[in-house]
Amino acid sequence: MNVFLGIDWGGTYIKAGLVDSCGKIIKKKVYSSSQLREKQGFINNLKLLLNDFSSFTPLEISGSKKKRTKLLTGFNIKGIGIGVPGIVDVEKGFIYYLPNIPGWEKYPLQSVLKKKLSLPVFINNDANAFALAESRLGAGKGKKRAIFLTLGTGLGGAIISDGKLLEGNTSANELGHVPINLAGRLCGCGGRGCIETYVGNRYLLSHYKRLKKNKTKVKDVKELFQRGLDGEGEALVVWKEFSHNLGKFLAGMINVFNPQVIIFGGGVSGAFKLFKPLVSKEIEKQVMWPQNLGLKLVRAKLKNAGIIGAALLAKDKLAHSS
Numbered sequence: 050m051n052v053f054l055g056i057d058w059g060g061t062y063i064k065a066g067l068v069d070s071c072g073k074i075i076k077k078k079v080y081s082s083s084q085l086r087e088k089q090g091f092i093n094n095l096k097l098l099l100n101d102f103s104s105f106t107p108l109e110i111s112g113s114k115k116k117r118t119k120l121l122t123g124f125n126i127k128g129i130g131i132g133v134p135g136i137v138d139v140e141k142g143f144i145y146y147l148p149n150i151p152g153w154e155k156y157p158l159q160s161v162l163k164k165k166l167s168l169p170v171f172i173n174n175d176a177n178a179f180a181l182a183e184s185r186l187g188a189g190k191g192k193k194r195a196i197f198l199t200l201g202t203g204l205g206g207a208i209i210s211d212g213k214l215l216e217g218n219t220s221a222n223e224l225g226h227v228p229i230n231l232a233g234r235l236c237g238c239g240g241r242g243c244i245e246t247y248v249g250n251r252y253l254l255s256h257y258k259r260l261k262k263n264k265t266k267v268k269d270v271k272e273l274f275q276r277g278l279d280g281e282g283e284a285l286v287v288w289k290e291f292s293h294n295l296g297k298f299l300a301g302m303i304n305v306f307n308p309q310v311i312i313f314g315g316g317v318s319g320a321f322k323l324f325k326p327l328v329s330k331e332i333e334k335q336v337m338w339p340q341n342l343g344l345k346l347v348r349a350k351l352k353n354a355g356i357i358g359a360a361l362l363a364k365d366k367l368a369h370s371s
């Protein structure tokens with residue numbers, strides 16, 4: 050059975066999955082990103098993972114004799130796709146840098162892994178991988194123009210234009226690094242006042258703690274969402290400011306790209322129910338009508354779009370090269 054290894058490299062977790070050619074996940078493993086911060090650890094773990102996944106045999110085998118034989122022969126991993134949280138040269142599989150993960154500047158990840166793993170490897174941006182999966186199999190299916198956001202540690206973005214992923218010489222689509230405040234705080238990319246520094250989970254949690262004068266602890270964004278739903282004043286202030294900033298920024302993006310849909314993924318999108326009406330209101334106030342006519346704001350549909358998209362990227366590249 051031909052399969053692809055898809056890796057979704059986020060600021061908090063690195064998720065890996067064995068994916069079949071229809072985009073279905075067969076096996077999955079999750080690491081904490083801090084665990085694999087060093088290059089050598091990352092590469093060694095990938096080797097172990099490949100061994101683990103290729104020898105995997107399902108415990109429950111059912112169906113016809115033919116199907117049974119297929120499952121027992123194991124998986125033929127054809128290639129690896131990796132979605133990384135930063136700017137890459139897509140053709141060369143070269144990482145320029147990762148704004149939230151220092152130490153990977155100017156690193157030829159694709160050629161290093163090809164040598165070490167003896168498999169074709171393809172690198173792209175993590176939000177591009179997410180967008181590809183959602184566009185083919187999820188909430189963006191059938192849409193020609195769509196904006197995809199991954200709201201987590203940072204803000205990843207991708208654009209589907211005329212049914213295709215918008216790319217440049219680099220992975221492009223760095224929506225999170227569009228400045229919304231020219232005198233704003235410094236960002237991991239080296240710029241100032243990027244939208245990411247106003248909507249990333251680290252900022253939301255630290256802003257909430259500041260408002261609470263460090264007297265209340267909050268575990269994560271999920272808890273902050275719950276406190277907002279419960280109507281707690283400071284939590285609502287955080288979500289209102291978040292929505293104000295995101296809405297203004299999105300109005301600008303809508304003015305440029307005229308999308309049919311904006312799709313929200315990533316951990317912070319768990320609070321979609323709370324922020325959607327507020328973001329919609331901000332968009333309406335700012336946007337150049339009728340750029341937003343018929344526009345829908347929706348949550349991502351797939352559970353592991355980053356993994357599936359990375360695997361699909363590898364599948365597509367291999368199909369084009371053969």
Ligand SMILES: [Zn+2]
Pocket residue numbers: 225226227236237238239240241243245
């Ligand atoms: Zn930035």
